[in-house]
Amino acid sequence: MNIIDLILGDFFWRALLGGLGVALVAGPLGCFVVWRRLAYFGDTLAHSALLGIALSFLISIPLNLGVIITCLLIALALVLLSRTRALATDTLLGILAHSALAIGLVTLSFMPDIRVDLTGLLFGDLLAMSRQDLLWIYGGAAVVLALLALLWRQLLMSTIHEELARVEGIPVERLRLALMLMFALVIAVAMKIVGVLLITALLIIPAATARRLAKTPEHMLGLAIVFGFIAVSGGLTLSWHLDTPAGPSVVVTAFLTFLLVYGGARNSSY
DSSP: OOHHHHHHTSHHHHHHHHHHHHHHHHHHHHHHHHHTTOHHHHHHHHHHHHHHHHHHHHHTOOHHHHHHHHHHHHHHHHHHHHHHTSSOHHHHHHHHHHHHHHHHHHHHHTOTTSOOOHHHHHHOOGGGOOHHHHHHHHHHHHHHHHHHHHHHHHHHHHHHOHHHHHHTTOOHHHHHHHHHHHHHHHHHHHHHHHOTTTHHHHHHHHHHHHHHHOSSHHHHHHHHHHHHHHHHHHHHHHHHHHOOOHHHHHHHHHHHHHHHHHHHSOOOOO
8 A cells, every 4th residue: 555545545634635725726716805805705606505516416416516507607697687786796695695505405405315414515524525525626726726827917907906907908707707617616625625604714714814914916825825724734633632523623723823913913915
């Protein structure tokens, strides 16, 4: 048995590798959540993940694929509805978030033959990480990181000044859709780690912590990844020694790191 099989055969190391993979991609994407003030939008997509799970069972497709498709449909619905200007964006987000979550729960209740661990879906089941989950996580992370590297300059410019980006000929609407696709991918792969109710916390807290110390956008991106790694490794250690839920423990560790950094560092422009 080689070292890789030995590591992947242990549930703790699989959980750590899965968590680090999610942190690797959630950190950079979380920076855009913070810069663009998309926290509530991320929450809406995370809540819609449960509807994606229910639809996956109904039409017999992989759970992660169902979540990605549902998140994209919710994001597109938000774009179309916001153009009508009949309701404020935050109102639309509130309606879509809670409606998608409720419809998902009701739909699952009509499938008594299918056993679903709702606690694991809502709050994560990091210690039940499988090798297939690791493939989904690192495959999704590779796609998102490749897109970010390709679109970094344009995404950054449209984030700093959208109108100027339009004048410069940058396809702002296409970039927004690409960002939504990346959100959907991250939510689909992070669902196993912290659950649909805590995904946004893993996106926001490391990035917000990094903002306190960062000097440049790239610096903030790197620090967000580091703080995500700290949250995952610290949360798993906390869960191991105190027998606490793994997903919430990761978020608690991220929050404690946030408090430490904000309590002892000067403010930054990012």
